[in-house]
Each structure stands twice: as C-alpha cells, then as structure tokens.
Amino acid sequence: MTSDSTAMSPGRLSSDSQDISPHNNKHIHRSTSPFFDPNSESAPLLQGGDAQGPSYGTQSRSRPSSLALRSSHEFAPAANDQKNKRRWPIIVALSSLTVAVLLTLIFGFAAPAAVKSYAQQAVVFTPQRLSVDSATSSGVSLRVQGNVTLDGQRVNQKPVRDIGRFATWIAKEVELGESKVNVYLPEYDNVLVGTASLPAVNLNIREGHINHIDIITDLASGDVAGIRQVADDWMNGRLGQLRIKSAANVPIKSGIINIGKQVISTDLQLDNVPALPSISVLKLNIHENPLTPQDPSVAVEVSVGISNDYALSIAIPPLGFDILVPNCQPFDPYILVANATTNTVDVQPAAPAIVDVSGIIQQLPSELTKACPGKKDSPLDQIISGYMKGHQTTIYVRGADSPSHKTPLWMVNLLKSVTIPVPVTGHDFGQMIKNFSMTDVHFSMPDPFAEPNSPDSQPKVSAVVQVVVDLPQEMNFDVDIPRVRANVDVFYHGNKFGFLDLRKWQHANATRTNGTDSEDPLLFVTFGIKDGPLQVTDSDIFSEIVQSLLFGDKSVVLDLEALVDGKLVTTLGQFTIHDIPAQGSIKVNPPFGSSVGGLINPKVESLDIVHTTQSTVLVQATVNFTNPTPYSASIPFIDCLLLSNGTAIAHITGHAMSIVPGNNTGVSIDVLWSPLASSGDAGVIAGRKFLSNYISGLNTTLTLQSHKGSIPSQPGIGQALSNIKIDFPVPKLEAPDDSDDDSDGDSNGNPHFIKDATLHVWSSTSVFTLSSPLHKSTFYINSINATAFYNHTEPVGRIDYGLPFAVPPRISQTPRLPVELYLNGVGYEAVKRAFGGTLRMDARAEVGVTLGEYSTTVFYQGKGIGAKIRI
Structure with a gap:
C-alpha cells in the first residue's frame, strides 16, 4: 500500500542550521554556518586552526590558556594586521547571510512545486498492522502500524528528483502536529466517509530512511446514507473504481523553523476495488x-x-x-x-x-x-x-x-x-436418496379403447415403493413426508426405453432412524403407486427386455432414475421439495430359459363353440396355467396369433384377464380359428395338419405371437413384441368322465379321440366309442375312410362310410359302420384268436367333419386302440 503525502510542503523545507549535521564523532565542525558566535572565531583564525575549536549543540566551549593571552599582548601585530583582523568576521558574516538568503530563495520561492512533486511521488507507506482497538460512540479507535520512507527512484523527472533529494537532505526531519483528516468521495457528491484525528509525529525525510510509525487515531463515521450508497454499489458489483480525496490542515515544523499550518490534500484513484470477501x-x-x-x-x-x-x-x-x-x-x-x-x-x-x-x-x-x-x-x-x-x-x-x-x-x-x-x-444431495426400489409389482395392460398416447392407453404399474433418504446431519429435527410423487425414467443396459409417470401425489409413511457420529440419520419412506402409466419410448429396447425375461437364463435388471417431489412436515409447518434425484433398480429374477411354455403348463378345462362360418370357428375356452413370474397383471384386452410350425392359423384373445403369480385357474379366453384368413391356403393346410395331430393324440405345440393389433391403443408395443414367440404344448384330450377302463387311451396311456371299438365279425360292422373334446357342442362326421392295422402293419379291415352322424359332447357311440375285413391276412387270424376278448389295433382314417357352418377334413391316426371282438 502506498500513500501520497504532501507533508513535504514548501513552507516546511526552509533552511535550518540544525539540519547541518557533523560529519564525524570528533566534534570538529565546519565554520560554514551563518549562526557562528563571533567571540569564538579569533583563536582558530589567528592560530591557523591548531588550537581547540569551538563545539555546538550540547558541547561546552574551552577557555583559551593564559599563555596564549600573554602572547597576544606581548607580540602585538602591525596596523594592517589589526585591520585584517576586523575584516574577517564581516566577510564570514556576509557570506553566511548570503548563503542563508540563497537557500531561502531556493527552497522558499524557487522550488516548492518540485519539492511537493517529489514528496508525492517518492513517499512509500508499507502497512504492517491495522487494528481497531475499540469502538467509540462516534466511531472507532484505530491503531496503525507501518513503515514510511522516501524512494527517489519512484520520481520520473530527474530535476525534480535531484531538487527533492537535496531539499530533504537539508531539512532531514519534520514534525507534523496534531490534525484532523477528512476523507471524501468525489464521485458520490463529495460524501464525507469519515474523520480521523491524527496525533503529532516526527519523520526523518532523508531518502532511504525507514520511519516506523505506531499511532492511535480516533476515526469518526461520516454521512451514513452516503456510505450506504457506496456499500450497495460495492456489494452489487457496480463499483469498478473509486476516487478518494482527503484533506487536512497540518501544522508543520522543521527544526526551529515553524512553517505553520499547511493545507494538505490528496486525490487517490483505486482502479481495482477489492472484491467482497468470500x-x-x-x-x-x-x-x-x-x-x-x-x-x-x-x-x-x-x-x-x-x-x-x-x-x-x-x-x-x-x-x-x-x-x-x-x-x-x-x-x-x-x-x-x-x-x-x-x-x-x-x-x-x-x-x-x-x-x-x-x-x-x-x-x-x-x-x-x-x-x-x-x-x-x-x-x-x-x-x-x-x-x-x-x-x-x-x-x-x-x-x-x-x-x-x-x-x-x-x-x-x-x-x-x-x-x-x-x-x-x-x-449436493444427489445421493440423498440412497435407495429407490419397488416390490409387489403389478402390471396392467392398456385400455384397448383409449385414445392413442393418452395415459389410459399406456401400460400401468402398481407397486410398493421403498425409498431410503439420507438426511443431512444439519437437520436435527423431526421430519415427516406424508405425500410423495415422482417421474421415473426406466433404463435397460443404460438405454432408456420408457418412463413411469407418477405425477399424482401418493400417500406415504416415513420412519426416521437417528444416525451415529459417522453416519447420517436415515428416513425410510414407503408409499404405494396405483396404476402409474408406463410410457414406452423405445419399442425395440422394450422388445429386447421381454425376450430376456422369457428366454434368458440371467436376471434382468431395470435401472430407475427418478426425480422425486415430497411434502415435508416440520415443526415450523409444511413445504414442498422438488426434483430430488434418486436412483434404484428392479431386479427380475426368474430364469425362464427356453422352456417358458413348459413353465406355463396350460390345461384346457372346456371348449365351447360360440360361432362358426365357412372358414372360421370362434371357440370360448377355459384354461388353467401357471404364471412363473413374481408379478401380477391386469389385461383388459389382448390379441395374439396362434402359429403352427410358423404359420398363423388362429387368433387368441383375452378380455378382462387378471393374472396372478403362481397357479391361475378358470381363465377364459377366446380362440378364433381362422386359418384361411390368417395365412391363406398355407394356413388351411397348416390348420388341417394341426387338427389331425391334435385329435390323434400326438404331441402338438403352438406358438403365441403378438402383432400390431395386439393392443389397439398401442400398436407400437404390439409390433415391437411381434418378434417374441412363446412355444407351449397343446393340452392332451382329457377323458371326459369316470371310466377306469384300461382301454381309455393308447398303450402309453395317452387319451385320444377314439376311446374304444367293438368289431362284430359275422355282421362285418363296427361301433366306436368317441371322446369329444367339446363339452357343450355337437359336431358331425360326414365321411370316414379308415383302415385298421394289427401289429402296426397288417391290415385287418377297411371302413368307407359316407353318411353323416352326430358326435355329441363327451362320450358317444357311432352307428354300426360297415367293415370290409381282409379274410386272408395275418390280421384276420389275429381277430379270430381274439374272439370274446380285446385286440389292440392301429387306425388310420380320413375324416370329414362339420361344425356348424365350418367343414374340413382331418387325418386321424390312432395307436393301440382296444377293439372288442364279438361274433
């Protein structure tokens, strides 16, 4: 810190004999001072300077010896010598007076501007300590400690520098008397900042001399309103620079010369105003x-x-x-x-x-x-x-x-x-919510009749959400969170595929546990969400998730990133916090593998024909199956394709389905048999083959696949899931009633369409007991072209019958059907040996079937059919 000083005023720099100091410590002084004592000059002048000279200041003068006095009387000089003796004091006095006048003229009149400029540029103040000793009724008592020195190298003009150095060397010291300094701000209408009362101080003003000052001053405050304006500008960043003007009427004294009071003023420009303290x-x-x-x-x-x-x-x-x-x-x-x-x-x-x-x-x-x-x-x-x-x-x-x-x-x-x-x-409470998890998750399919992209057209999630909040240690008071809401983004492998919209406030319960010295207190918040819409934004990723769930052998983890709002209830009242970030995950554990269809384990309880056309049959089925996941779902409507060997042959539709984890019984679905509409001629062929295998009791598998219209209000989801195909075995035909006869089934115990048969040899007719898969509807067999085999390859007889007959629900018998026996074959011999007993035979038949308006032809293959042989 530097301070411009005008203590070096012209008046205080006048000549002063006390500023001419001795050059050594032997008390030998030059006789150039204009203030010498004439009585002390004769001896050195007459003796050539050999005698003891006079001393000044605090030194006492020595009296001349008696020998010198006697010699001065005994050897009187000539007249010229006496005249010269009287002339020397006059010359010295005049010379001294001339020097004094010249110095006065130089410093008093010729060089005041130069000396003032030198003082303003050369003075340096280095603060060491600034302390406020105490506060007073009008201000503060301020103690200032630091060093004051003059550095001529700071003066740019050489003439000014030379004159200033010479003047301060002559003056040596100045005494500044008590004064008051007023500090103003010119740019703020010369508002008075304050007034400082300065005590008297002595300064050595020779260049390079360090003056250590330690003064106590009373600083009184000025115009409070003006100071407030400056403070406002400073705190609001509007104070780029500041001009400070100080003025004082300072009494100055240099030696025995009293210069008097001098008006001193400085103008300081602060280009870089100190910033507000952090x-x-x-x-x-x-x-x-x-x-x-x-x-x-x-x-x-x-x-x-x-x-x-x-x-x-x-x-x-x-x-x-x-x-x-x-x-x-x-x-x-x-x-x-x-x-x-x-x-x-x-x-x-x-x-x-x-x-x-x-x-x-x-x-x-x-x-x-x-x-x-x-x-x-x-x-x-x-x-x-x-x-x-x-x-x-x-x-x-x-x-x-x-x-x-x-x-x-x-x-x-x-x-x-x-x-x-x-x-x-x-x-940064980015990790304030330490855990965000969901349990008891329940998925609801969209409303099929909702407007597209509306909340009702989205899948919905219900769950119990558990949030662990890491409370700040600063909050040492009771906090309750009665209501919570959130927006949750859902990610899979770092890719967002949707978000869960929980914008509605949900009721919550909060329980606090106090933390230890090393741990923050925790707040456990639990709240339930009901039918929160899940907006799928990336159907491809969503499809990948479903495939991983159904066919993967590892757990599927869905990451959650949420912004949580909460209503906080405290001692002072209730307020809301917004957008607190939270992270969590949902872990789906069931490892379905490729046998998901087997895990579902569907069984048909009943099949009812609702409507038929020439190419379609609408069947209402009641099925039982297993949900191997821990999740439940509500499905208001869904439609999927049924495929046989990759060819679509039917639609399966569910209405108002409620699926729970584990066993699900009595679930009603609609099956629309429509092979022609689904896949054209290829569908007809595939449908016929499926029915043939099904009534023949063979192991059959169907594939369930979604399509664009699976969820009418969300065609994108259905299309995205269309590449997911779930294979499941078709349930076997069940024996309808209470028969314990071993003939109810083939040699492997598998039930099939023909329960048993009775062959009347003499009349060459046969009666078949049929097990209808339809429990409430009757269908008709229009024609039969069948051959029976013994030992799988030896023909026994052939039936070619073209008259239709009804097959009612459950167990029924056919009319006597004519049989053409092969009398010369191995099979006939086996028939004769089985008279009165039972012979197991295989059958291959082409059967024409009519169900309502729908007609088709199926191929039946039966193995190990128990045929009773009668005369």
Missing part, C-alpha cells in the same frame, strides 16, 4: 429449540468463515441481524424469516474470521409458504429444492438491534442501512 458456511445445525418446548420453534446455529487478506485486526462487538430470503420475483421485497445474533468476533491479520451466528425461527411467514402467482411453488419450496440440489442460494443479511448495550449506536444504524447478500451453496 464467505463460506463452515457449520450448519438446525434443531428444535429446547428452551421453548411449549412454543415450538427452530434454532439455527451457523459458523461462517470470512476471508481476510489484509493486515487488519479488529474486535467486532456483538451484533444483531435480520435474515431475509428472496421473494417470488427479484423486485419483490425480501422476506424476513429469522433474527440472528453474534458474539464478539476477533479478527486477526491475514487470517479468516470465524463468525458464530445463532438465530431462532419462531414461525414461517405466510408470504414464504404461499404459492407464487401463476405457480404451484412457494418461495420456500424454491429455496429448499435449490439447496438440496446443491445450487447456490442467496440469503440477505441486514443489521438489526444489537443484543449488547456496548455496541455503539452508529454501528447499529450503519448496519441497519446495509443489506449484504450472502451466497450459500447447498449440499
């Missing part, structure tokens, strides 16, 4: 006030670190402050939320100041919790949400009445007129 919150503790249990309130304790890069030492007395927060709009008045006080703060040089602040929040003002115009959030909602997301929030501190009577009134009034913005960076 403020950091070191500790924050918010807890219920134990002193007022009958009147709930919250106590806030804050430790703030304030940077101090300067050699400043000060003891700040106890102060009072109002704590304010922003309103809805920047131009709205700030909202007062608390009163705070500080203890005495000791500020040490070049060291951060630690300020402990304590405050009480009695209640939240209504304007703080009321929703802002046109918004759903209140100012408090915005502040809390920003703080918990780690954003910088600005609070405002304004002076208030001091808690101590020792605090000067001027300081209180000054602080009351200034509002200081304090940026507070919130904690």
